[in-house]
Amino acid sequence: MPMASEDFDERVLAVVEAIPPGRVMSYGDIAEYVGSGGPRLVGRVMSEYGGGVPWWRVIHTDGSAPPSHDGEGLALLRAEGTPMRPGGERIDMRRARWDGVSAG
DNA sequence: GCAATGACTGGTA
DNA sequence: TTACCAGCCATTG
Secondary structure, eight states: OOOSOHHHHHHHHHHHHHOOTTOBEEHHHHHHHHTSSOHHHHHHHHHHHGGGTTGGGEEOTTOOOOSSSSSHHHHHHHHHTOOBOTTSSSBOHHHHBOOSOTTO
16 A cells, blocks of 8 residues: 555545435535545545546535536436536535435 | 645635 | 635645
């Protein structure tokens, strides 16, 4: 193991996989959820293992679509019933933001 | 150790 | 809404 950040990486991946359909989380939210690093670290992890998790449920804090794609993640979010803003180009974070508790 | 880079975020214009 | 700047932490050369 080249570094000891695997704990952080696994936390991030675990949270992303825990995001229920129709909900999203921002990089900063995940960073606080795992309680370590920062939004830059979350983005770094996604770039490494994002291909094994619902990366499209991880977007920016302003509701802009996920990177490395152009409409792909956006289409998936819409298919899951994610609350979109009037225009359909961005996500309604006010309603789509996941609190980490699908029961509340 | 220093400098540059990156799937980020918030404030100001 | 878009654009620019500063802060944040870890990886890489």
